Every structure is written in structure tokens, then in C-alpha cells.
Amino acid sequence: MVSEHAPKVLVASNRGPVSYTLREDGSLDSKRGGGGLVSGLSAVEDKVWVCAALSDGDREAVRRGVSEPGVRMLDIDASVHADAYNGIANSVLWFVHHMLYQTPVEPVFDAEFRRQWASYEAYNRAFAEALAEEADPDSAVLVQDYHLTLVPGMLRELRPDLRIGHFSHTPWAPVDYFRLLPDDIGRQVLHGILGADRAAFLTRRWADAFIGCCTEVLGGTGRTRIGVHGLGADADFLRRRSREADVDERMATLREQVGEGRKTIVRVDRTELSKNIVRGLHAYRALLEERPEWRERVVHVAFAYPSRQDLTVYRDYTAEVQRVAEDINATYGTADWTPVLLHVDDDFARSLAAYRLADVALVNPIRDGMNLVAKEVPVVSDHGCALVLSREAGAYEELGEDAIVVNPYDVSATAEALHEALTMDGDERSVRSERLAAAATSLPPQQWFLDQLDALLG
Numbered sequence: 289m290v291s292e293h294a295p296k297v298l299v300a301s302n303r304g305p306v307s308y309t310l311r312e313d314g315s316l317d318s319k320r321g322g323g324g325l326v327s328g329l330s331a332v333e334d335k336v337w338v339c340a341a342l343s344d345g346d347r348e349a350v351r352r353g354v355s356e357p358g359v360r361m362l363d364i365d366a367s368v369h370a371d372a373y374n375g376i377a378n379s380v381l382w383f384v385h386h387m388l389y390q391t392p393v394e395p396v397f398d399a400e401f402r403r404q405w406a407s408y409e410a411y412n413r414a415f416a417e418a419l420a421e422e423a424d425p426d427s428a429v430l431v432q433d434y435h436l437t438l439v440p441g442m443l444r445e446l447r448p449d450l451r452i453g454h455f456s457h458t459p460w461a462p463v464d465y466f467r468l469l470p471d472d473i474g475r476q477v478l479h480g481i482l483g484a485d486r487a488a489f490l491t492r493r494w495a496d497a498f499i500g501c502c503t504e505v506l507g508g509t510g511r512t513r514i515g516v517h518g519l520g521a522d523a524d525f526l527r528r529r530s531r532e533a534d535v536d537e538r539m540a541t542l543r544e545q546v547g548e549g550r551k552t553i554v555r556v557d558r559t560e561l562s563k564n565i566v567r568g569l570h571a572y573r574a575l576l577e578e579r580p581e582w583r584e585r586v587v588h589v590a591f592a593y594p595s596r597q598d599l600t601v602y603r604d605y606t607a608e609v610q611r612v613a614e615d616i617n618a619t620y621g622t623a624d625w626t627p628v629l630l631h632v633d634d635d636f637a638r639s640l641a642a643y644r645l646a647d648v649a650l651v652n653p654i655r656d657g658m659n660l661v662a663k664e665v666p667v668v669s670d671h672g673c674a675l676v677l678s679r680e681a682g683a684y685e686e687l688g689e690d691a692i693v694v695n696p697y698d699v700s701a702t703a704e705a706l707h708e709a710l711t712m713d714g715d716e717r718s719v720r721s722e723r724l725a726a727a728a729t730s731l732p733p734q735q736w737f738l739d740q741l742d743a744l745l746g
């Protein structure tokens with residue numbers, strides 16, 4: 289891919305690799321993000337990343353012509369972006385693929401939905417037009433996720449010469465659930481993605497669900513090839529980063545907060561409805577109730593970082609997480625034991641410190657495209673850690689054999705799984721943890737990205 293004849297590579301995603309904040313003195317501060325795409329793209333020389341301006345700082349950067357090489361930020365009208373991102377992407381498409389609706393009362397597809405859908409189309413069109421402008425003849429374009437499902441189809445019309453891929457980082461809904469969408473909208477989403485030469489997913493299960501929807505709704509996937517690429521943890525980065533001084537400092541603080549000789553059950557998530565944090569807390573409460581021998585001997589270290597706080601349902605969920613954690617602490621806590629250590633302020637170094645300390649990692653999503661926490665903890669862990677893992681996480685396909693697997697709705701079974709994980713014999717835990725780490729790192733981000741590119745161009 290880095291040879292002289294390699295084509296130019298374009299990536300399109302809602303959130304880009306850099307963000308700007310406006311300082312009080314009027315200057316702009318830039319911050320680079322991480323993640324699979326950032327490391328994946330580092331292996332490619334001739335590239336452009338097209339993304340949306342997400343904040344006032346980002347918009348100001350676009351207006352001032354401030355940018356990073358290889359990044360094109362689109363200043364889409366703020367209300368159009370809000371309708372597309374909050375209204376359609378996060379409140380409709382995310383809900384459909386994660387099966388989050390309370391179906392007796394939602395969803396309701398009315399005139400307001402149609403208005404927001406028009407914004408989603410405009411937002412997708414802005415991306416398609418920018419990509420058409422940036423692309424050389426025969427460039428490869430990799431379009432990311434549920435925010436941009438219409439881009440492949442729109443771009444194909446503008447530039448039939450391009451090689452276009454689409455990658456879904458989420459689960460894909462089974463057809464009966466996908467059919468909650470209005471018929472014309474469901475068809476538009478599928479046709480949009482099928483505008484790509486290749487549509488790829490994190491697991492076979494999500495790819496099959498997509499094929500199922502195309503078959504039932506459209507009669508097939510047409511000429512589009514379907515692929516599976518399971519993103520792994522970035523072992524080199526994680527092992528190096530988790531040994532830095534700021535992580536050691538946070539470990540010392542956490543150790544003190546947990547208390548001498550106690551075991552830890554660790555979870556780290558965005559405060560996201562699909563992550564099932566509240567049922568995780570109920571399972572922990574059930575453990576303390578059913579097996580009182582664990583009282584004073586275990587701490588649930590739960591990091592739940594703010595996410596999508598523009599949406600009421602996310603703010604309510606955040607409040608519920610805090611309420612349940614406080615209730616458990618009020619019921620069972622003692623003078624020198626806080627049963628739940630909940631932190632809500634995002635701190636990557638502290639997350640790595642918790643990974644290193646973990647005796648048990650709890651990853652119990654309702655549905656999840658992959659879930660990288662399940663893969664990262666065994667890689668970073670100091671003394672091997674047991675993994676309680678939902679069978680509805682994409683990571684289950686690769687880690688299921690060495691994890692303790694749970695139905696995420698079954699609180700009692702999750703409590704029992706926590707007990708089993710806490711009592712797992714030390715040798716067995718080390719052996720399983722090593723196998724989990726090996727499986728978790730089998731497809732590092734650069735390889736994951738280059739495989740997709742090869743498959744698209746091949």
C-alpha cells in the first residue's frame with residue numbers, strides 16, 4: 289500500500305482525527321484523537337480524511353483556514369448537523385442496530401422525523417461532494433459507519449471511477465427489527481451502502497444480518513461484495529502507554545481507594561444505553577446480597593464517561609447509573625469500604641490503571657459491534673484477569689471460549705458469573721487471560737485497515 293503506484297486513499301467519518309477548542313484569548317487549541325482508523329491510516333502516505341466540524345472550535349478552525357495536513361473538515365450548518373447526528377444517526381439508526389427502542393411507545397416516524405431525515409440526506413450529500421472533489425481517478429474511498437450510510441450511493445453517481453468501501457462499526461439489526469424503519473427509508477439505507485463495491489462489518493453475525501436485510505427487502509446485495517474484519521486491540525501501544533508514570537500514579541490512588549487485599553471488578557464504558565451499566569450494577573448488588581461473604585472484600589470500579597449528552601435519554605441514563613451506584617453504597621457501604629467506585633470524568637490514564645489492577649473485567653453490553661475494552665483489559669492486566677462477557681458483544685465471537693459468557697439481560701446469571709470469575713483459580717485465570725490477550729491482538733489496527741484496503745482494491 290505504500291508503493292509508488294498505490295492509489296490515493298480517502299477516509300470519511302463523522303468524527304475526525306483532530307478537534308479544536310477556542311481558548312478565551314481567541315486562539316485555537318488542537319487535540320489529536322486515537323483509535324483504530326488513526327493508527328490504520330498511519331501506514332498510508334497519500335491520504336485525505338474528510339470529517340465534520342463538531343464544535344464551535346472546529347467551525348472556527350474551518351473559517352480561519354486552520355487544518356492539519358491530510359484532513360478536510362466540513363463546516364456543515366450546525367442545525368443540519370444536529371438533526372443528522374443527534375436526530376437520525378444516534379436516535380434512530382443507532383437505536384435500530386442496537387435494538388434499544390421501547391417498542392410499545394417508540395419509535396414514532398412522523399413529520400419531525402421526515403424533516404430530520406432531509407438533514408441526514410443533506411449531511412451525507414456534503415460528504416459525497418467533498419469526497420468527489422478530493423478524489424483522484426481510481427482513488428479508494430473508505431466510508432465509515434451509520435452516520436454516512438447514503439454516501440456510497442451518492443458518491444458512485446458523482447464519481448463512478450472510484451473504488452468505494454463502507455465499514456459498519458456497529459452491530460447490524462436483524463431484518464424483523466430493521467423493518468421498524470419506514471419502508472422507503474430502510475430501502476434508502478440499504479441502497480446507500482450497496483453503492484459501495486464492498487461493505488464490511490466487524491463480525492460474521494453483523495454481516496449476515498445485513499445480507500438478510502438486503503435479501504428480504506431488496507431481493508439481494510447486487511454487485512456489492514460483503515466482508516468481515518474484526519478489529520483487534522493495539523497491543524504495542526497499550527503495553528507501552530500503560531507503563532508510563534501517570535498510569536502508575538493513578539494505580540497508587542486507585543489502590544488506596546479500593547483498600548488493601550480487596551478484589552476488583554472493573555468496567556470502563558462511555559455512558560451509553562447499549563453498554564448495560566445499570567444491569568451490571570444490579571448484578572453486583574445481587575452478588576453482595578446472595579453471597580454476603582463478598583461484602584468488604586470486593587470493589588466494583590466503574591468508569592462511565594459522558595457521551596451524547598445532547599440527548600435527554602442519555603442524560604437520564606447517566607443519572608440512573610449514578611443513582612443506582614449511590615444506592616448500593618448507601619445500603620452496603622461501611623466506614624472503610626465503598627462498594628462501588630464510580631468515576632464519570634474521562635481519564636485514559638486512569639482507565640489503563642484500572643485495567644492493570646482488574647481481577648475481573650465486566651463487559652455486559654445489550655449489543656455491541658465489537659467492544660474493545662474486552663480486548664484491551666487482558667492485554668494490559670498485570671496479573672491476569674477473568675472476563676465476564678456478554679454473548680451479544682462482537683468480541684464474543686473471538687473471546688467466547690476463554691470468557692465467562694452471560695446473557696446481558698439475566699442479572700442473576702451475571703451475579704453468578706461475577707462470583708465464578710472472582711473465585712477462579714489463579715493458574716486457570718492466568719492461562720485464560722493469556723489466551724484472551726492472544727486472541728484480542730490477532731488483528732491489530734494497521735492490519736485491520738490494510739486488509740480492508742487490499743480487499744477493496746483486489
Ligand code: G6P
Pocket residue numbers: 302303433457458595596657
Ligand atoms: C462508538 C461506536 C462507533 C461510533 C462512535 C461514535 O465508538 O462503536 O460505531 O462511530 O461510537 O461516537 P460519537 O462519540 O462520535 O457519537
